[in-house]
Amino acid sequence: MTADLTTARLTLRMPDARDHASYSAFFADAEASRFYGGPLLPYQAWERLAADIGHFMLKGFGRFVIEKDGQVIGGCGILDVDGWPGHELTWWLLPAARGQGIAQEASRAVLAWAGTELGWPRVETHFRDENTAARRLTESLGGTKQRRETFPDGIDRDIYAMPTTEKVSA
């Protein structure tokens, strides 16, 4: 099966039934989940978890959960949702796990995995203009703006691409 990814502080693994509580906690937090379609009720969080697992099954890649010291603190991976323009590097973090460089550390592991395991030279992502944290993180990963598109929800978003093979300094 898809092997776990490990970094200095983190383990990234496929989500499973143990992760319902983490998904529910994150998506119940309206502020934390506002760029992720939240807030969600617990049953909707379960559907999101099931969809993340199903994405791995259907496409061979997806969004891992991030473990630190044995606790799930967020997720990071690549989603390619049909009906949405292109794939995206995506991450979510519980509020207590923010501000420690975890999204960057996890993203680097995912980018390296995309290069070596998926054979992708680059990975794209996109975000709303007001999501300045996502823009900063993307740029710290070597991301450069490729184009701007109007998404099916009517919102214009910049689309960035990040290299998977080059070493990027922080």
Add this chain to the structure above:
Amino acid sequence: MIAAQHNMRGTPLPDAPVLKTARLLLRPPQLSDFDAFAGFYASPRSAMIGGPLDRKDAYSGFSSTAGQWFLKGYGFWEVIDRESGVNIGRAGIYHPDFWPEPELGWIIYGDSHEGRGIAMEAATAARDGAARHFGITAPISSIEATNSRSIALAERMGARRDGEWETPYGPMLRFRHPQVSA
């Protein structure tokens, strides 16, 4: 559940049985099944089972029900017409975490399959398969009160009205299928 099979990228596939009837093959979902599902959910036929949905929301629903195979160990089979190889619907067990018990569900995507007993054949195969492989022997079916075609099929399968309940998606009639031996 522990998956026994893997796809080309090494990610697990559900350890799901394949079922066969005279005309149909029932197998677990794969990405190539999504277009048929999305096409159905783009049509007004889907109005009584949660639709219509745009392609993005349809993908969420499709991947979520695919993921249920891993979370629960059972799920929806895709229904394939053996003669043509075409995906004509799905049938199986719907049981997200927030659902009170396993539910037998079925969808036949197109009008052209009406009147041939295909839905009955698929739903019965799924009910038998769920009993044999998963020990689910008397599932419910939740059906919208206006969905007369599905109500008629549930009754033809021997299911009995068992009240109503308020699902997260709105009020539904509940039917109880007869005990099927495992």
